[in-house]
Amino acid sequence: MTETPIHDRVSATPFPEASGRSKGYEKRAVDAFLAQAREAFEADAEGVLRSSEIRAAAFPLVRGGYAVAAVDAALGRVEDAFAAREREFALSRLGARAWVAETRDTAQVVLDRLGRPRGERFDRVGLLRYGYRVDEVDVVADRVAGYLAAGHPVTPEQVRAVAFRMQRGGYREAQVDAVLDAVVEVMLAVG
Template sequence: MSLDTEQTDDTGHTPFPDAPGRSKGYEKRAVDAFLAQARSAFEADDAEALRSVEVRSAAFPLVRRGYAIDAVDAALGRIEDAFAAREREQAMSRRGARAWVAESRETAQVVLDRLLRPRGRRFERVGFLRYGYRVDEVDLVGDKIARYLASGEPLTVEQVRSVAFRMQRGGYREVQVDAVLDAVVEVVLAVG
């Protein structure tokens, strides 16, 4: 298994296009440094050096003339998949397949229990004067995830990663929703 972290080649060309026009993109040095760290951690086969969840939560400053966000995010998704696959293999060899499946099943059940709560009450709400994720949009995505967890309706990790919600006053607390989405990504990758 290899990790394709796409670095600048010998001719000085970068692996990612620049953000178009006046749009901001990810700061190139920050992205390049993170990719170098990811490559080093993966090649060292050090399970503690960098984990898939850290790849998923990587964030970079937005600057003019930075890397195009979509291209970097797609590469990070592939890198996360590679780390997750390695973590799954290592965990199964250490604890056995049954323990790995039981742990993934337990996480899936916790998420499903939350998503089976009544619509509009699945997550804590922010105060009326603050903005949170739009409740109807989160509930719609939550319904799809619940169907995946309960009956195996198709759902890809890319669909979960790419979900975005508009904001509304008194909406769902972002941190809670994001934590559930992260758990869903882990479950999908674990069974993948």
């Protein structure tokens, strides 16, 4: 299987600038990260930079920075490229049966979490603190559970783009984010 070079998957920087008074990602930080990603990908070595690290990348917001949506879309493509490589390495190291079993186990852990009753799927923050809106998270959780259990259509881009409003006593952000990251990993693992 021939792999498309990462520089063909990501439009060359610079990205468009954030418009008007909107803030965007700091250009130097984005450029440096993408240069590091390109170098790691071209090194063709396992584990130098992982898809999960790309998904977790964060950049300062500044006036005159790169448009957030354009950078996020490019990062999604870079993550996909790294995930495909990780899948190939894992298949060659573990074999298809072990790789599928590992991915199935991760999917089952996520599905067990999402199978809990609405309003009880994640820990809650205290009543005086803000967390993710419970009703919004539960809607996304239902869609993801439908994907994992029955193959309902959901894409990694849709999961990556999820954003929740905040509410007092809401779901603990770190738990929700960890489950969504695991969902993206499962999606990318099955290709």
